[in-house]
Amino acid sequence: MIVIMDSGADEEEIQEVEKRIRSFGYGIHRSTGENSTILGAIGSPREDVKEALEAMSSVERVILVSPSFMLVSREFKKEKTAFKVGGVEIGGGKVVLVAGPCAVEGRESYLQVAEAVKKGGADILRGGAYKPRTSPYSFQGLEEEGLKIMAEARDITGLPIITEVLDQHSVEIVARYADIIQVGARNMQNFKLLTELGQLNKPVLIKRGMSATIEEWLMAAEYLLSSGNQRVILCERGIRTFETTYTRNTLDISAVPIVKELSHLPVFVDPSHGTGKWKWVPSMSLAAVAAGADGLLVEVHTAPKEALCDGPQSLIPEKFSQMISSLRGVAQTVGRTL
Structure with missing residues (x-):
C-alpha cells in the first residue's frame, strides 16, 4: 500500500503514522518529495488497514496497490529519480x-x-x-x-x-x-x-x-x-x-x-x-x-x-x-x- 501524507504533516505526525503501519505488521519505506512524504507499506494490501490509516488527520489518502513493484512505481514516487x-x-x-x-x-x-x-x-x-x-x-x-x-x-x-x-x-x-x-x-x-x-x-x-x-x-x-x-x-x-x-x-x-x-x-x-x-x-x-x-x-x-x-x-x-x-x-x- 502507498500512504500519501498531508503536505503539512510534520516529522512527529509522520512517525506516528509509521508506528501505526508497523502495528499492522507492515514494513515501511519512506520517500520524501518536494511537496509531500509518501510511505510504502510493505505487505499485502488490506481494505481495513486503508480505512484505519485514512482516518488519521495527517494522512491525505491511501492507495491499494500490488506489492510486486511498489517502490519503483510512479504511485510511490511521482517525481522522477535523479x-x-x-x-x-x-x-x-x-x-x-x-x-x-x-x-x-x-x-x-x-x-x-x-x-x-x-x-x-x-x-x-x-x-x-x-x-x-x-x-x-x-x-x-x-x-x-x-x-x-x-x-x-x-x-x-x-x-x-x-x-x-x-x-x-x-x-x-x-x-x-x-x-x-x-x-x-x-x-x-x-x-x-x-x-x-x-x-x-x-x-x-x-x-x-x-x-x-x-x-x-x-x-x-x-x-x-x-x-x-x-x-x-x-x-x-x-x-x-x-x-x-x-x-x-x-x-x-x-x-x-x-x-x-x-x-x-x-x-x-x-x-x-x-x-x-x-x-x-x-x-x-x-x-x-x-x-x-x-x-x-x-x-x-x-x-x-x-x-x-x-x-x-x-x-x-x-x-x-x-x-x-x-x-x-x-x-x-x-x-x-x-
Whole structure:
C-alpha cells in the first residue's frame, strides 16, 4: 500500500503514522518529495488497514496497490529519480552517454579508448573486467587487473566508471573500484545478488533479461529498492525473439516510454547489445533518445576486428563522435541536452 501524507504533516505526525503501519505488521519505506512524504507499506494490501490509516488527520489518502513493484512505481514516487555520480547527473535533463569496449583487454588499448570516447563526448566509461560468457572457452575478463586499469582511466579522464558484477563473490571487489555497478541480463533474476547490491551505498544499473517481461524487470529492480538502494538505473538491452539472422536481439524501444510511465527510475538503452551490429547502433540510439531514454550504453573499440569480445557491435571512435553529433538535434527536439 502507498500512504500519501498531508503536505503539512510534520516529522512527529509522520512517525506516528509509521508506528501505526508497523502495528499492522507492515514494513515501511519512506520517500520524501518536494511537496509531500509518501510511505510504502510493505505487505499485502488490506481494505481495513486503508480505512484505519485514512482516518488519521495527517494522512491525505491511501492507495491499494500490488506489492510486486511498489517502490519503483510512479504511485510511490511521482517525481522522477535523479542522482549524481561524480559530476554526472543521472535522470536529469541531459542524456548520459556511457561508452567504452565490451571488455578491458589491456592497459594501453583501454586507455586509448577511454581518451577517445571522452573526446567524443562520453560522460561515463564502461568496460568489463568480469565477463559472463556463453562459452567457457571465451575470454572471461582480466578481473581485478581490469578494474585497476579502469580506475587508472578514471584518474586520467575524470570520467566515472561502470562495470559488471558477475556474482556475490565479486561484489566486494567490484564495489571497491566501480562508481556504478552493472547487473547483466543473465543476472537480472539472481535475487541473492540483487539483495546484496541493494545494501550497498553504490548506484546499480540493472539490464533487462533477454527473455524478461517488463513486469519481471521492474520486480528485479524492486529487490534493490526494497533492500535500501534508491539509486537504480534500468537498462533496456534487447530481448530474444525469432529474429536472429539480421540482429543479435530485438531492441524493445517501446519499453522506454512504457517504463517511464510505470516507474520513476531512470531508463537507459544499450543499442550495441540490442542489435549486435555496429551499423544499426546510430539509428537505434536516435530512436532511444526520441523515445525518452535518459542515457545510452554504447560499445566503442579502436580495432573492433581484433576485439576479444563483441567486436561486430562496437563502433570505432570516429563513428561514435559522428553519432553524438547526429544525436544533438533529436535530443533538442525532445527537450534534452547531450
